[in-house]
Amino acid sequence: MMAILKEATIGSINSIIGIIKIIMPIMITLQILKDYKILDRITKPFNFLARMFKTSDSSVLPLLVGIIFGLSYGAGVIIQTANEGNLTKRDLFLITLFLLACHAVFEDTLLLVAAGGNGIIIFVARLVAALLLTYAVSRHISLNENEELIPAREQA
């Protein structure tokens, strides 16, 4: 039992170190890009996603971070964005839905390719499923419903 707890402790510490190694550079880079007004120009080409799902433009950044770096990191940026008061409850739900189907596309896909899977099928299937699912659900949640801006902290 002691050995198991030791493994869990070491494993937990390693995963926190792993998080720090990824989240710190992301957060610092994003902040610099934001303060120097470069971030908007990077996310702008992807604003069609926000139009497609009828979400606010602020939802594009957490979506991109989640797609590239993964669900946990995306969630971190979602919470930061929500705390700044730029996301509605509807935005939050739709981003999460998209990321559930499609996140960490590089890491996950490469890992499964390494195991012998077909990377193109996996990548395309996840992207298409996320787009279709989020689009379909976005048509079913009314825009007026839950329109208030809610800091994610309140629900935590």
Added chain:
Amino acid sequence: MLVASIKTGFKKGLETTWLLAKVIVPVYFVITILKYTPVIDWIAYVFSPLMAIFNLPGEAAIILVLGNVLNLYAAVGAITAVSLAPMEITTIALMLSFSHSLFVETAVTKKLGVSSVKVVLIRLGLALASGIIMGRLGGLV
């Protein structure tokens, strides 16, 4: 201005790390303990007859269970241990890409205010649907 940006980014990074750590560490302890109980093997045993609907052998169940309970790394390790055809690996990899690390990732999404039951059902639903489709397509090739 650059120093101020770095400071703010650093603070946000720490906040986010703390938030994720609070969620991930307890779950990590639970699944590490779970790994040393026969529970994972039982679940795999129960689900092995179900593998036929994905055109997969019964042994494939352990790969799916490891991937969903633990993480993709554990599943990939198991894929190499079970001998599977390339099409079968793609089927299982596709299913895993939709649904993996359920305990850790569901705990994280719960912080976003989305219900755990919904999260798990959506992901398992996507895995099930993609597995059935890919299993059929693989059978045609």
